[in-house]
Amino acid sequence: MSAPAPPRTLGELFLGFLSIGARAFGGVLPWAHRVMVEERRWLTPEDFAEVLALCQFLPGPNIGNCAVVLGRRWFGLAGSVTAFLGLFALPFVWVLMLASLYSDWVSQPMVRAVVTGVGTAGAGLFIGTAFRLCRPAARRPAALVLVAGCFAAVGVARVSMLFVLPVLVPLALFAARRGWV
Numbered sequence: 001m002s003a004p005a006p007p008r009t010l011g012e013l014f015l016g017f018l019s020i021g022a023r024a025f026g027g028v029l030p031w032a033h034r035v036m037v038e039e040r041r042w043l044t045p046e047d048f049a050e051v052l053a054l055c056q057f058l059p060g061p062n063i064g065n066c067a068v069v070l071g072r073r074w075f076g077l078a079g080s081v082t083a084f085l086g087l088f089a090l091p092f093v094w095v096l097m098l099a100s101l102y103s104d105w106v107s108q109p110m111v112r113a114v115v116t117g118v119g120t121a122g123a124g125l126f127i128g129t130a131f132r133l134c135r136p137a138a139r140r141p142a143a144l145v146l147v148a149g150c151f152a153a154v155g156v157a158r159v160s161m162l163f164v165l166p167v168l169v170p171l172a173l174f175a176a177r178r179g180w181v
Contacts, residue, residue: 004041006074010082013075016040017067017086024091027122028063030129042070046136057165063087142180146172 007013016035024031029052036042043051055065064087071083105111137143150168153159175181 002041004043004047006042007040010075010078013071013079014082014086016042017071017083018089020063021087022090024063027125028061028087030125032063032066033129033132036070045132049133049136052133137181140181142175146175146181 007016020028020032020035023035033045033048037045037048051066051069052062055062055069058065064084067083067087068080071079071081073079075082102111134144134147137147146168149171150164153164153168154161172181
């Protein structure tokens, strides 16, 4: 695989994030990974996972935060605005149109079935992306222990992230300083 090469122009940045927003209705993370890592090769899988991890701590949508962070990294404030607008331009228009249609058709059983099916497909995309994001961590046993601990606490035991993060972040920092992750 060739070395990552960030976008060369603001136009390229805008079109890249526009393509993510255009294809990612209801599940942005899988498409963001595909576009930025696999298709355009702007980032390595490890760099994508690190930026995403940072952006999950910030308020707002994760990939929206990634657009702002990466746009800033590559082109400063103009890049942040450009990437954010590219990501949200088409979904904003589509949501407005679909909301007006949905309000008229919500009582139809077929429409409910379609919405349920789309939600299920989105969940499948999210799970698939989670496995892709774990590939870099799979070579590091300490990282797998941290991931499993977070999943067990939040996903199984239903402990709030508000309590899990203050415990796991220092453990992750300790493991990183030791070179375990």
